[in-house]
Amino acid sequence: MAFTSYDFLLFFLIIFTLHWSFPKRRWQNLLLLAGSYYFYGWVQAWYAVMLGASTLADFFLARGIALRPNRKRLFVALSLALNLGVLAFFKYYNFFSDDVISLLNSMGFNTNPLLVQIALPAGLSFFTLKKLGYMMDTSRGALKPTHTLVDFALYVSFFPQLIAGPIERPQKLLPQIEAPRIWKADLFHKAWPLIVMGFFKKLVIANSIQVTVDRAFGFAEPSGFLVLSASLGYTLQILADFSAYTDLSRGVSYLLGFETSENFRQPYLSLTPTDFWNRWHITLSTWLRDYVFFPVRRALLRFKLNEKLAISIPPLVTMFISGVWHGAGLNFVVWGLYYGVLIAAYQLIGIRGDWKPNSKLKLFFAWLLMFSLIAFGWGMFRAPSLAWFVNVMFNSPFAPSHNEFILGIITLTMALVYSLPLAAKHLLDRYAPEGWMQAAYHAAAVTLLIIYVNSASSDFIYFQF
């Protein structure tokens, strides 16, 4: 059920009305839990069954840690095996299914491709990280596991975050689930601008530019110029699309009385790769930092490795895992490693994440370089395959045909035109957060929404991860 669908609107109106009609927190939580499972099982009921089974397992494993701390390693190992096993199976099974079919056929089994194609349940990557974070924090003693199954299940399945995050930490969401919630007008005032911006960014910006970007990345052998322009288009599309989802998720959460984390802070204004990952998909970055980067670095420090290796290995491992998490395909792995190399290289030459040059010219060039690296990375990320991307980089001519040139400059124009509202919003938030201009901006956004709205909406890009 997409946030931009009529079905969701009806679903949410019912949940919202009932939620605030229930006087007791327990009933509110039960309703949200039932609603979340209904939301998740909307497309495939077995998704909800799988979510329920894995939630039950993690709840009892976490309780096991609390009751038998001396066996916590076993419980964590079991949880890791369960969660990563399920994630790996669904995420990478189809990637290898052709090989599986060939193998089965060579062994004399007549297999139908349909039988071995398994759909990745939406949101699996996101709630798996939520559960793993919960287990690891419990084992470290940083979190006391909840006694209430309903609260834990709601933490894992909370529908505004279920499909594409934010990957909320238990320390932030669980106390809100456990505390009484009372309706305040302030919740609405925080929610409505997020909801307007979410719809606007998805339906007006992301969906508009997607058409030419998809076409450019669909060519068998496009010119370098076309891929460059499409990469810039995709750079805008993925930000608009993914941040739209987060805005809607946060807006809906506010309406239910929850304050959830922001995921983006002007990522394309970053000056360094570390700075970028501190601003892009923040909840994933901090998850990877706390559960992968720091443990790897601590382990390396214990071995007293050479300093350059100690600086380089943690970002490489972390970003490799980030690449694998994003998708089954070599281009995702190389994209992750690309950022690992960039982060390590910047740090080796002494440029840290919070680096800011003194002169404006340096600042501009540092930004331009980082923005170019980001756009190049998105080109690799969006490419149909790594082989395709390598072929474009090294074999295809940069100069486009006449038709490709036209498509390229249209894509660039669209990227420019549709990025203006985002730039304007940034300036307004900074200089006039409450004034008439801000109000006029949102009114104009709603007007454009009415013009751009369709009965159908393409799925959010991050659903597939």
Add this chain to the structure above:
Amino acid sequence: MRLFLKFSLILTIILIAASVILPPAYRWTFPRSPGPTLDRQMRTNHLKYIEENQPRIVLIGDSTLVLGIDASALAEETGKPAYSIGIPGSASALWYLLIKNNIADASFKPDHVVVVFRDTILTAPGYRVHGSYFALLDEYAKRNEPVLIEKSFVNLMNPLELMAEKYSPLYVSRSELRKEIDTGIRYFAPALFGCDKNCTDYALGELFEGADMEPGALVEAVGAAESLLYTSEQLDFESQVDRSLLPDMIEIAKTNDINLVFVRIKVKSGVENSPELDRYLVSLQAYLKERSVPLLDFGNDPRLTDDLFRDSIHFNKKGMELFTQIVAEGLMEISAER
């Protein structure tokens, strides 16, 4: 609170301004009937062809027909002149219009009007009716097409859309306004480089309709477009049939002495053997049998192997040759039975 009040005030002013400016600009009157407005122009090229050339077999379908059946080879095989109305991007809504406004209205009646379809497309009246597909529909529609408007548009709108269609000038004018915005963006930069509107349209047409696509991307694009045909709602024949244009096609054919034949073409949809699709097809078969309309189902024909396809839904040249022959045999059997 203040920000929301300011926002509401400005939005109200914009909506009132739109209600004053847009209706006269686009000649709308409110409240209006929901659904798109069709123009008075209607193409009758197929009607004229049928009257002049008197083909005994008329084929209707989309690009799968264009690349699936060779009309002249079919004519040779069956010994009956055949005429193919294969329109890429068409679907049941356009086929209904072709039967109603071009074939039924022709003074000559062919022996068979063969509708080539895939899987659930016959009961998907809202499939391929928006955007550029609507322009295609409008070409073959009369000024007044209540059945089409109701089944392909109004029935598929949610209550919010219905209300907006009736009362909101801004919403009703959205296609025109969107076109103006898109036109501004699309033609501005190419014009700076000396490429005018025609030149830009030609370039985009070549690129968007060309076949030079990366195989994976092609499969993905076709799959995404076709996925609407395989939702659980679409696969429920009983709930869809009366809302679809299938009963109307059959009714028009019966009233006008047209022998309809439905031919299900094979595709590699990925759900070929799903129980839901099987159930759908059993119901479709029973429905057509009850109304004495023949169905030639080649959807699971083992002779149509994977090497005969150029992508997941279109045959290659060899596939076209074989499929033409198979359809010809099927049609001859039907003729013999009659």
